[in-house]
Structures are given as structure tokens and as C-alpha cells.
Amino acid sequence: MTSTSVPTTKPPGKAGRNLPLAIGVGVGLGGLVLASLLIVPWGWVALVVPALLLGVWELSRGFAAGRFRVPLTPVMVGTVAMLVGAYLGGPTTLMLAFGATLLGIVLWRSVAGIDGAARDITAGVFVAAYAPFLAAFSCLMLGNPDGSRRVIVFILVTVCSDIGGYAVGVLAGKHPMAPSVSPKKSWEGFAGSAATCLLAGAISVPMLLDGSVWAGVALGLSCVVLGTLGDLTESMLKRDLGIKDMGHFLPGHGGLMDRIDSLLVSAPGAWWLLMILVPVAA
Template sequence: MTAGNGSGPGRRPRSRPGIRAQVDQRRNELQGQVRAAVEHFEETQERINARTGRNLLFAVGIGLLLGAVLILSLVLVKELFMLLAGTMIAFAVVELAGALRLSGRDVPRVASVLAAAAMLPASYFFPGLGQWVGIIGAVLFVSAWRLVEAVAGRGSRSADDLRRDLGAGAFIQLYVTLLGSYAVVLTAEDGGQWWTLGFIIVVVATDVGAYASGVAFGKHPMAPRISPKKTWEGFAGSVLAALIAGVLVAVLMLDQHWTFGLLFGAVLAVTATAGDLAESMIKRDLEIKDISSWLPGHGGFLDRLDSILPSAAAAYALFLLVG
């Protein structure tokens, strides 16, 4: 028996010394590629965040979560949507009341939330009369609360400050609660849940179109004094996305002709953009970036509702037009 190469029984064959070096080299190359990809992704995220002022990942995650809850509430039980809308509007009312306090306006937050909480069920169960009686009652309730506070010695009692406080309280109810109630009134109609879901889809498409087109092509500011990052290129993208979404929603969801879808998309593109600019104007007057920071990547609830609020009223008007 020869013992020349050491490969006899019970002995493992010797590995060539170059195999381990090759494995280590490949592993190092793979790790380097992964690090480079991560660094490239982070750099891209930083550029997008710097241009849009939003954390894209957080924004997408929160948006998907809100969208899932919205769809479930509309498809399963319509009353659940009233609770969802009431919760979001209540948070938006608190946010705006708190922001207005920064400018010296004393708006009673508890009264404002109670007024909104009573207004929405009245709008849902008693459409029309309940909505308008509810909003008048909401404004009077908030105003009376503030007057009682002034008589009790809380806050300023000067006539000028009181007038401004009462105006701010009424503004919150008219801007947030009344406009938001149109989504509730629309949902209460026969088949209205599909109209509500449809107009929100178009509004979301408008926002996405504006975001993508603005990031990719935005050069010419649309309203630099109000919203410096909003561009005409972004607005063009939002209109195109709204028209496409409007036609699809009209034909596939609302059983309407495609020409109505064009009208649906065009109107909502305008109202969504106007709502976004209106909230930007409020924030610019108050010298704040976001109404709040409760929704990571989005700011606050009002930052998510700004496009939806006027669009809800427009969608209800279009529903009545073809209904």
C-alpha cells in the first residue's frame, strides 16, 4: 500500500487553497454591491425628501394604512366611514385650533371638537336640513363657549380680540367640519359609498401625479409666495392623472359615461389643487411648515385632508348633477 498522496481510507481530500480565497472574494464583492445599493437608495431618498419636504417611505406607509382603513369602512358598513371621517375631522379641528393659537387666537378646542362630533351624525342621518342646522349650531356653540370663557376671565376680553377669536372658531367649523361633512352626506346617499371612494381615488391620483411630475420635471413655480415647491409641471401631471382616474372611476365604479369621467377628473383636479394651496396659505400666514407632526411623512391630519375637503363638496355637487 502506498502512502503517497494521503488520500487513503478515513482521510478527507485536501481542498485546494484557492477555493476559499475565491469564496471570500465573491462575498466581499457582494457585500460591496449591497453597501453601494443602500448608499445610492439613501442618497436618492435624501434628494427626494429635500425637494418635497417629506419622508417618502413614511408617507407611503401611512398612506397605504389610511387607504386600507378607508376602503374597509366604505365597503363593509357605511356607518364605519362616518366614525372614521369624524375621527380624522376631530384631529384636524384640534390641529388647526392649536395652530391658530400660535397667532394669538384663543379658540376653544374642546368645544370645537364637540361641535364637529355632533355635526357629522346630524349630516349623515338627516341630510340637507341636518347638515345646515348642524353647522349653524356648531358655530353658535363654539362662539357661546368662548364668550362664557371671556366672562369667566379666561383669555382676553377686549372687543377686538374677542371678535377675532369668534371669527377663528367659526372659520374652523366652516372650513374643516362643513366641507368634511359633504363626504358624510355623499356616503349616506344610495350607492354614495362608491362615489366617496371614487372621488378620493381621483384626489389621491391628483396628488400622486403632481408629486411625480413635479419631482421629475418641475421647474416653473406655480404659486411661489404660497407654496414654493408646487410647479406648473406638477399641476399638469396632476390634471393628466386626474383625467385618467376620473374616466376609470366613472366607467368601472360609478356606471357613468366616460365623458362624465373627464368632467369628474377635471373638477376634482382643480378643487384638490385649490385645497392644497389654501392650506399652504394658512400655514404660511402662521409661519409653520406642517399643521402638526402626528402622521410621519405627512405632517398632520389636516395636511392629508386639505385636498379632500373642497373636493368632497364638488363630488357631492356632481352626484346631484347626474343623480
């Protein structure tokens, strides 16, 4: 995600994308997410399962550009098992599903022969851990009585981090954060991310979850740090694989994985902090 962008000399490049189109798609996605969380308790799972299957497919195509063959079938099956299992059975079921997925990757790829097996198994394990396993922590949040509100707060805080970082980075970004990995991410943009993220957490946690302001600040701090690491991780991965975007599914944004990278890496920390600092409401 382009949360901390350094401006370029050309006006189109300053935003780094077709901004009106990107905003329209973003608003549509936000409406879809809210509908999935508010209409029925399991709506989020029904949305996130096909989304992560698409994300796994995008990652497998990205790795194929680097001559890695992800064992797609066991990762796809494991994606469904981890996400549904986390919602229905909690952390224990998630870990069992994750372990079974890793075993399935090894067995599936071993049948195809040993040539390149270690390389492909490593890619498969990375994809399973990076996409469905991390996303499953949102399903763990959802399993609580106030789970829909917990997921809303988590997404709101992380998205506010992206918006604040993007806006400040475009307007005032001058000092690149990691030029060899993502030249458009700036320290000024990171400061914008931090400000909006902490503010969103301090407001949303007390308002939606009856938690303390300090719990919201802690959530905001976790999301801005982990979300930025998620951005940089995906940028580094794409640079290493020699690709610009993971896909083209979302006009104005790129692929789905280009849009949810910070959400994925932020999810475990958000789940843990909310579990520790904010009592579950009936």
C-alpha cells in the first residue's frame, strides 16, 4: 500500500495512481466490508475467504515471475480451513489448520519430484503464513460477542494510518524511509500515519468497544508500526520478484494483496492488544 509517498515532478506521479478511481474503489470496498460485518455475524468470513483465495492466487503468480512454483492446491484448501477454523474453533483450531496446511504443502510438492522442491515448498509456506494465517486473526476477533465491532475498529485504525500517511507523504514527503525498498515512502508520511492512526484508535476504541483511550493509543501504535512493516515487506517482495503490482483486480490500486498488506501484518498485534486491554462486551 502507498501509505507514505514522496512527491515526484509530474502531477500524475504525485498521487502515484488515478486518484478519483482509487477513491471510488476504496469507498466501494469500505461499504462492502461494513455490510459484511453488520448484516450477519459470519458475513466477514464469507467475504474474507474468497478474498484471500484471490490473494493466494495473486501471490502464486507473483512467485511464478521469480520461477517459484507455489503448491497452490494445499494452500487454497488450507486458506479455507484456517479462516473458517479460526472463526468457529478459535486459536487452537487455527494452529491445527496451519500445521496441517504446512504438512500438505510438503507432501503435495514432494509427489512432483525433488527438483526445486525445497524452493517451491519454501514459497508455499511463505504464502500460507503471510496471507491466510495472518488474515485469520481477524476471524479470531470476529469470534467474540462484540467481534464485528472489533474488526471494524481494527480496519478503521489501519486504514486511517494509510490515508494519513498517503496524504502527508504526497504533500510534504521529502526524506525517503527505505529508498532501496520503496522510494516513495517517506518519514514525513510515516509521521502522518502515526498521527492519524493514534487519533483513530483513541476515538474508536472508547466509542465502539468501551475501552480506554490509552488502549486505543496502544492499538494505533501497533497498527502504524506493523502496518508500515507490512507495506515495506510487500514492496521488498515485489522488488525481488521484479514485478510492479501483485495483480490488477482493483482499478487504481493494483492487486488485492497490494491493498491489504498492512492489514495482514497488523492483524495479529491488533487481536492480541484488544484481547489484553479491552474486555469482551456481551
